[in-house]
Amino acid sequence: MSSGPRFRFAPSPTGFFHVGGARTALFNWALAKRLRGRFVLRIEDTDEARNRPEWTDGIIDALAWIGIRGDDPVFEGPYFQSHYADAHLLAAERLFTSGAAYYCDLTSEEVQERAKASGLSGYDGYSRDRGLGPAPGRVLRFRVPDGETVVHDLVRGDVVFDNSTIEDFVLLRGNGTPMFLLANVVDDMEMRISHVVRAEEHLPNTPKQQMLWDALGQRPPVWAHVPLLVNEQRKKLSKRRDKVAVEQYRDEGYLADAMVNYLMTLGWSPPGDEEIVPWSTIEATFRLEDVNHSPAFFDIKKLSAFNGEYIRMLSIEAFIAACQPFLHSEDVPWPPERFDPAKFAALASVVQSRATTLSEVPGVVDFMFLDDPILDELAWEKTMATPGAKEVLSETTDAYRNIEPWEASVLKETLEAIGERHGMKKGKAQAPVRVAVTGRAVGPPLFEALEVLGRDEVVRRLTTVGMGIGTA
RNA sequence: GCCCCCAUCGUCUAGUGGCCUAGGACACCACCCUUUCAAGGUGGCGGCACGGGUUCGAAUCCCGUUGGGGGUGCCA
Numbered sequence: 001m002s003s004g005p006r007f008r009f010a011p012s013p014t015g016f017f018h019v020g021g022a023r024t025a026l027f028n029w030a031l032a033k034r035l036r037g038r039f040v041l042r043i044e045d046t047d048e049a050r051n052r053p054e055w056t057d058g059i060i061d062a063l064a065w066i067g068i069r070g071d072d073p074v075f076e077g078p079y080f081q082s083h084y085a086d087a088h089l090l091a092a093e094r095l096f097t098s099g100a101a102y103y104c105d106l107t108s109e110e111v112q113e114r115a116k117a118s119g120l121s122g123y124d125g126y127s128r129d130r131g132l133g134p135a136p137g138r139v140l141r142f143r144v145p146d147g148e149t150v151v152h153d154l155v156r157g158d159v160v161f162d163n164s165t166i167e168d169f170v171l172l173r174g175n176g177t178p179m180f181l182l183a184n185v186v187d188d189m190e191m192r193i194s195h196v197v198r199a200e201e202h203l204p205n206t207p208k209q210q211m212l213w214d215a216l217g218q219r220p221p222v223w224a225h226v227p228l229l230v231n232e233q234r235k236k237l238s239k240r241r242d243k244v245a246v247e248q249y250r251d252e253g254y255l256a257d258a259m260v261n262y263l264m265t266l267g268w269s270p271p272g273d274e275e276i277v278p279w280s281t282i283e284a285t286f287r288l289e290d291v292n293h294s295p296a297f298f299d300i301k302k303l304s305a306f307n308g309e310y311i312r313m314l315s316i317e318a319f320i321a322a323c324q325p326f327l328h329s330e331d332v333p334w335p336p337e338r339f340d341p342a343k344f345a346a347l348a349s350v351v352q353s354r355a356t357t358l359s360e361v362p363g364v365v366d367f368m369f370l371d372d373p374i375l376d377e378l379a380w381e382k383t384m385a386t387p388g389a390k391e392v393l394s395e396t397t398d399a400y401r402n403i404e405p406w407e408a409s410v411l412k413e414t415l416e417a418i419g420e421r422h423g424m425k426k427g428k429a430q431a432p433v434r435v436a437v438t439g440r441a442v443g444p445p446l447f448e449a450l451e452v453l454g455r456d457e458v459v460r461r462l463t464t465v466g467m468g469i470g471t472a
Numbered sequence: 473g474c475c476c477c478c479a480u481c482g483u484c485u486a487g488u489g490g491c492c493u494a495g496g497a498c499a500c501c502a503c504c505c506u507u508u509c510a511a512g513g514u515g516g517c518g519g520c521a522c523g524g525g526u527u528c529g530a531a532u533c534c535c536g537u538u539g540g541g542g543g544u545g546c547c548a
Contacts, residue, residue, distance in 0.1 A: 121544080
């Protein structure tokens with residue numbers, strides 16, 4: 001077995017994969033790769049996960065999307081019951097036998113009552129010396145020793161906890177099943193995990209886990225607690241309030257590379273001036289010691305800016321390939337059989353320089369594949385109210401019927417000449433034609449689009465709408 | 473309540489006692505370019521939470537205050 005570092009990432013399935021989780025996974029992944037260690041992906045087991053295995057699959061998919069996979073495929077999935085259930089119980093038994101843990105027959109209500117009566121919070125150690133053995137309804141509690149526990153954290157330095165502030169916590173429930181805390185520690189031991197990199201919310205529970213490692217006679221792993229990701233209210237990202245599903249960003253046309261790069265800049269920054277850097281740079285330079293201490297806000301605007309840059313970095317072929325899922329999805333606005341790859345390719349480069357996300361691409365090129373463009377009535381009225389607009393439209397229509405050759409530059413010259421005669425600037429003059437042909441007042445460069453659409457269709461649209469003027 | 477963490481432009485960050493008159497990026501604003509919209513270019517706005525120390529010198533070190541967050545289950 002390899003003796004290198006072993007990192008683990010253990011999300012709990014909640015129906016989707018969280019951006020905060022993705023960031024933590026990325027931190028683990030970068031480290032595992034740089035230090036040539038192992039990356040253990042294990043999905044925490046919950047009732048939800050057991051009832052809905054597709055949730056677990058979704059997490060594995062989302063991780064794969066951002067380039068992460070477990071080095072130990074066997075752990076890709078719920079593990080809790082299936083792999084180490086025996087080890088959990090064995091560890092509990094050892095702790096009881098050695099005196100590090102003891103049984104207690106108080107119910108949680110009784111614990112609360114005693115706490116209220118004494119004015120102290122939490123469990124008071126009532127059964128510490130009562131010598132109780134295991135029995136149904138009795139919980140196994142850890143005997144927290146006197147003194148203090150120092151957690152050596154790679155991100156935060158030494159964090160000191162006074163053990164007197166930690167109550168004797170439960171290891172085994174009254175029904176004999178292990179608590180998460182115990183299971184987690186035992187799983188880490190069984191998997192020989194050497195580095196635990198997780199979100200800061202786990203820091204307050206770390207001394208408990210560390211005491212368990214100590215009591216079980218093993219050296220604790222290297223701890224590292226990375227800052228939380230928060231919403232605009234500075235609260236921990238929550239699935240209720242916040243849009244945090246990684247899958248959703250994938251579906252909206254964010255590129256995995258952009259997502260990964262952006263996520264890595266939350267709590268860390270690459271050396272040098274550039275923050276848009278390839279993964280190879282990240283992998284070569286990421287260090288936990290350089291991770292920030294304060295929570296970071298997940299800013300979709302900045303993610304979008306990254307995404308736009310990544311889209312523009314794509315070769316034209318890669319861009320076209322990346323667009324495919326969005327051009328052939330079910331909610332595309334045109335009849336699927338009308339889609340013409342050649343037409344799309346002809347306009348791809350001008351679309352590429354404008355896109356922030358891939359999902360907005362169909363809306364930019366839809367006029368090419370629709371029988372008739374979806375006319376923006378408001379834009380139409382506004383455009384045609386401009387003096388000279390009607391004239392430009394009808395004169396351009398006539399000119400385009402016979403113009404040769406049918407090329408963007410020629411179309412441009414012609415229309416601009418007509419516009420000039422009516423005292424209209426370039427942008428103003430093209431507006432009526434743009435709206436008539438594409439349905440909108442904004443869009444890709446007009447003459448390139450006209451060239452791709454072809455004379456017949458352009459003239460047809462200009463004529464159709466031109467007749468509309470008369471009736472309006 | 474108790475425990476823990478955190479504190480640089482609106483946001484993400486650089487900064488590890490003098491290179492700081494605090495740098496960059498996103499956002500925003502203006503201008504340039506321009507075929508609408510983008511992209512690109514130039515410029516602008518904007519910050520070390522507060523109070524005490526330590527030091528010749530503090531964004532940086534110490535203490536306190538304030539503010540924010542997290543944890544504290546027979547949840548995971």
